[in-house]
Amino acid sequence: MPQDRIDIRIDNGLLVTCDSEDNVIKNGWIAVQHNEIVMIGKTGSEAKPDASDIIDAEGGIVMPGLINTHTHLPMSLFRGLADDLPLMEWLNNHIFPREATHINPESVYMATLLSCAEMLLSGTTTCCDGYFYEDSVAEAVRQTGMRAVLGHGVIDYPAPGIDNPDQNVAHALAFTEKWMGRTDLIIPSIFCHSAYTCSENTLKKAKAAADQNQLLFQIHAAETAGEKETMLSNHGVTPLQYLDRIGVLDENTLIVHGVWMDAMDIKIVSTRKAKISHCPESNMKLGSGIAPVQEQLNAGITVGIGTDSCASNNDLDMLSEIDCAAKLQKVKYLDPTILDAKTVLKMATIDGAGAIGIDHLTGSLEPGKQADMIIVDIKKPHMIPMYNPFSHLVYSARGSDVRDVMVAGRMLMRNRKLLTIDMNAVAASEYFMTD
Amino acid sequence: MPQDRIDIRIDNGLLVTCDSEDNVIKNGWIAVQHNEIVMIGKTGSEAKPDASDIIDAEGGIVMPGLINTHTHLPMSLFRGLADDLPLMEWLNNHIFPREATHINPESVYMATLLSCAEMLLSGTTTCCDGYFYEDSVAEAVRQTGMRAVLGHGVIDYPAPGIDNPDQNVAHALAFTEKWMGRTDLIIPSIFCHSAYTCSENTLKKAKAAADQNQLLFQIHAAETAGEKETMLSNHGVTPLQYLDRIGVLDENTLIVHGVWMDAMDIKIVSTRKAKISHCPESNMKLGSGIAPVQEQLNAGITVGIGTDSCASNNDLDMLSEIDCAAKLQKVKYLDPTILDAKTVLKMATIDGAGAIGIDHLTGSLEPGKQADMIIVDIKKPHMIPMYNPFSHLVYSARGSDVRDVMVAGRMLMRNRKLLTIDMNAVAASEYFMTD
Numbered sequence: 001m002p003q004d005r006i007d008i009r010i011d012n013g014l015l016v017t018c019d020s021e022d023n024v025i026k027n028g029w030i031a032v033q034h035n036e037i038v039m040i041g042k043t044g045s046e047a048k049p050d051a052s053d054i055i056d057a058e059g060g061i062v063m064p065g066l067i068n069t070h071t072h073l074p075m076s077l078f079r080g081l082a083d084d085l086p087l088m089e090w091l092n093n094h095i096f097p098r099e100a101t102h103i104n105p106e107s108v109y110m111a112t113l114l115s116c117a118e119m120l121l122s123g124t125t126t127c128c129d130g131y132f133y134e135d136s137v138a139e140a141v142r143q144t145g146m147r148a149v150l151g152h153g154v155i156d157y158p159a160p161g162i163d164n165p166d167q168n169v170a171h172a173l174a175f176t177e178k179w180m181g182r183t184d185l186i187i188p189s190i191f192c193h194s195a196y197t198c199s200e201n202t203l204k205k206a207k208a209a210a211d212q213n214q215l216l217f218q219i220h221a222a223e224t225a226g227e228k229e230t231m232l233s234n235h236g237v238t239p240l241q242y243l244d245r246i247g248v249l250d251e252n253t254l255i256v257h258g259v260w261m262d263a264m265d266i267k268i269v270s271t272r273k274a275k276i277s278h279c280p281e282s283n284m285k286l287g288s289g290i291a292p293v294q295e296q297l298n299a300g301i302t303v304g305i306g307t308d309s310c311a312s313n314n315d316l317d318m319l320s321e322i323d324c325a326a327k328l329q330k331v332k333y334l335d336p337t338i339l340d341a342k343t344v345l346k347m348a349t350i351d352g353a354g355a356i357g358i359d360h361l362t363g364s365l366e367p368g369k370q371a372d373m374i375i376v377d378i379k380k381p382h383m384i385p386m387y388n389p390f391s392h393l394v395y396s397a398r399g400s401d402v403r404d405v406m407v408a409g410r411m412l413m414r415n416r417k418l419l420t421i422d423m424n425a426v427a428a429s430e431y432f433m434t435d
Numbered sequence: 436m437p438q439d440r441i442d443i444r445i446d447n448g449l450l451v452t453c454d455s456e457d458n459v460i461k462n463g464w465i466a467v468q469h470n471e472i473v474m475i476g477k478t479g480s481e482a483k484p485d486a487s488d489i490i491d492a493e494g495g496i497v498m499p500g501l502i503n504t505h506t507h508l509p510m511s512l513f514r515g516l517a518d519d520l521p522l523m524e525w526l527n528n529h530i531f532p533r534e535a536t537h538i539n540p541e542s543v544y545m546a547t548l549l550s551c552a553e554m555l556l557s558g559t560t561t562c563c564d565g566y567f568y569e570d571s572v573a574e575a576v577r578q579t580g581m582r583a584v585l586g587h588g589v590i591d592y593p594a595p596g597i598d599n600p601d602q603n604v605a606h607a608l609a610f611t612e613k614w615m616g617r618t619d620l621i622i623p624s625i626f627c628h629s630a631y632t633c634s635e636n637t638l639k640k641a642k643a644a645a646d647q648n649q650l651l652f653q654i655h656a657a658e659t660a661g662e663k664e665t666m667l668s669n670h671g672v673t674p675l676q677y678l679d680r681i682g683v684l685d686e687n688t689l690i691v692h693g694v695w696m697d698a699m700d701i702k703i704v705s706t707r708k709a710k711i712s713h714c715p716e717s718n719m720k721l722g723s724g725i726a727p728v729q730e731q732l733n734a735g736i737t738v739g740i741g742t743d744s745c746a747s748n749n750d751l752d753m754l755s756e757i758d759c760a761a762k763l764q765k766v767k768y769l770d771p772t773i774l775d776a777k778t779v780l781k782m783a784t785i786d787g788a789g790a791i792g793i794d795h796l797t798g799s800l801e802p803g804k805q806a807d808m809i810i811v812d813i814k815k816p817h818m819i820p821m822y823n824p825f826s827h828l829v830y831s832a833r834g835s836d837v838r839d840v841m842v843a844g845r846m847l848m849r850n851r852k853l854l855t856i857d858m859n860a861v862a863a864s865e866y867f868m869t870d
Contacts, residue, residue: 077820079819079831080820080821080826080830080831081822082822083776083826083830084761084771084772084776085771086770086772087771114819118816118817121816121817122817281762283766284766285761285762285771285830286771287773288766288769290766314826314827314830315830320755320833323755324759326720327720328719328763328766330719330720330721330722331722331763333722334660334723335521336519336522336721337519337520337521337722338722340518340519341519379862380556381552381553381556381858382553382750382752384514384549384867385514385868385869387517387869388518391515391518391519392749395515395748395750396514396749396750398835399817400833427816432820433820434821
């Protein structure tokens with residue numbers, strides 16, 4: 001192998017691999033051929049293969065691209081539109097009416113480009129999304145070269161693009177059929193909004209559709225105390241117990257939020273091998289609650305991190321999200337040792353990939369994995385001195401410290417310049433004019 | 436006035452004044468003469484005075500510089516040195532031993548320059564600090580041109596530069612006498628570590644020294660449950676009740692943390708008109724607890740925001756701190772309407788200035804106030820679209836979005852370039868070498 005010429009070699013990096021042994025390699029190099037990592041080495045130890053393009057990490061941290069396990073990309077349209085409001089007033093008086101008037105295939109396409117630009121600029125290489133007009137989301141994501149698991153929203157109410165709710169699962173299926181195998185980077189999924197907005201029949205139909213094609217089944221669950229009370233009074237059980245009773249919890253199910261989970265709920269999710277997407281900043285901003293993440297991890301559940309939408313965060317910055325996630329668990333349990341930097345960084349990389357079912361493809365720097373990686377500049381004042389790269393990435397790094405981004409061996413950002421998105425054109429879009 | 440030529444005019448800004456009416460001026464301009472704001476206007480409404488230097492804000496947000504009400508600047512030396520550890524293990528096995536071996540006048544000077552660079556790059560124009568070798572802190576801060584309230588640390592143990600604790604108050608006084616009236620930008624203060632590390636006699640002596648010169652008296656209090664238990668068992672009262680009993684709580688006292696405060700404690704602090712510095716990220720990361728900020732505000736207490744040191748945060752970024760502060764209160768009370776964006780932004784500007792006793796000088800954009808202001812770029816993807824500048828600054832902006840920084844009419848950063856600190860020289864310092 002060393003004698004062959006490979007496509008790209010990244011030199012002079014501090015490699016934080018997030019592999020099964022949490023290997024960190026100083027003065028490391030990574031060889032990329034086509035869309036794959038083919039070799040990883042330490043300068044001076046192994047012979048480096050020749051490469052057509054050599055990228056100097058200049059001593060920066062090279063790590064797997066960040067994986068955002070819960071987004072609604074087009075909602076960047078509503079960033080800061082309405083904040084600090086009661087959840088139902090926010091949804092019913094601001095978000096839903098705005099969706100009715102401002103959501104269309106073109107606005108969804110432009111807002112998705114905007115969200116992808118923000119994600120790339122802050123080091124995210126993969127996201128797991130669910131919204132309406134998801135075909136426009138997929139077209140935009142494909143243009144950017146990012147990796148994404150995408151699901152068309154299923155809800156038992158008229159929704160953007162779906163006047164007749166009876167057709168909601170059919171719409172979602174049509175999306176998956178259109179995008180199945182069309183490109184390696186876009187992986188279709190089924191996204192049901194929740195058990196309080198979808199009937200048992202809808203949930204079962206949607207889950208069956210997902211199972212037919214081995215697709216990820218995403219659903220919001222146990223987000224608020226109000227939701228738990230509603231489920232208890234309507235069905236006599238908690239949201240998770242209800243989802244289990246109707247048979248939609250298994251290893252291909254992603255529970256989004258999972259804040260209001262008791263010991264029994266945690267045991268059920270663990271037994272079913274379902275996964276959880278933890279969205280701390282959204283749960284904080286909407287006053288939903290603090291998820292029992294440490295207990296979920298103790299039960300062996302795979303937990304990834306998500307930002308949720310720009311309407312409830314108000315950004316898509318995974319580095320600020322993991323900082324917040326680590327600190328929030330510590331203060332919940334009044335224990336600073338909980339959710340240490342290494343644990344939360346893996347939740348944002350390899351465990352996030354596992355949560356959305358693609359850890360065989362991405363989430364760590366290892367030969368054979370897809371070449372999804374970022375280079376983080378560690379020379380800025382807020383990154384000096386550096387004792388521990390895990391601690392640095394979680395507690396000190398900002399999205400703006402990400403210098404380069406590669407997905408499947410293709411550079412999507414180099415020296416902070418986006419290579420697949422024309423931000424001037426996106427920023428000039430009428431959909432983002434607020435005056 | 437318009438016919439006179441003034442020094443600097445800032446044009447084309449979205450002015451977020453943080454004045455008593457929370458005025459926001461679109462297409463606004465600000466006239467600066469010497470170190471003061473002399474006029475504020477709206478383009479097209481009032482005639483603009485000629486200026487020697489015109490700065491184009493390019494539609495960005497112009498606001499008062501951020502005020503960090505609690506720092507230990509030299510502790511950037513220990514950024515990421517030891518994280519995710521129990522508080523006492525962290526202090527006794529890592530921080531205190533490191534201070535004994537690595538803290539000297541030169542390391543304090545260099546680390547303070549590093550911290551000032553980080554603060555300026557993230558929009559902070561004023562900080563309130565307490566540490567040892569504070570004379571070196573003051574020399575470094577003076578070089579940078581920042582505004583600061585500085586106190587030499589008082590603790591009843593041998594400390595860096597103070598072998599004999601009997602001399603601790605004398606040392607602190609010598610510092611205040613040296614810096615009193617020496618420069619407008621450095622305001623001396625007295626900083627006592629806490630009621631569990633200082634005797635009643637020390638606290639009274641230190642407070643008397645502060646009162647003699649009308650100086651701010653800073654003290655950590657009610658940070659952890661353990662501290663509260665210790666005070667209850669040793670003195671039979673809570674930390675705040677104890678400080679009140681010995682007579683050190685008044686309008687010139689800054690309570691740092693104030694996490695474990697009950698209704699009586701809040702009533703006492705409110706009655707005494709003492710101020711509070713709220714440090715949410717430090718309280719989270721150390722697992723200390725969530726301060727009852729909403730109840731403190733309801734009681735009429737002036738509460739500012741602080742980052743605490745780089746060893747317990749691990750940064751000095753006030754924009755991430757206010758984002759976290761707003762979200763943390765919402766999740767504490769399970770109410771998204773609590774600590775709205777406008778309230779928390781004022782805590783980081785005019786209320787922060789009030790908390791440290793300098794709101795007559797800074798904290799808002801108003802004629803007669805010192806010209807301490809920043810320009811925030813709002814053109815980046817994560818800042819698009821913009822509906823509400825308060826929401827944007829709190830929930831979307833990052834330290835890296837701050838483009839320019841002015842303190843007392845002097846530009847300290849322009850287009851992200853630091854004008855008073857040679858970062859290459861600072862970064863090369865032996866004190867930041869970790870290998």
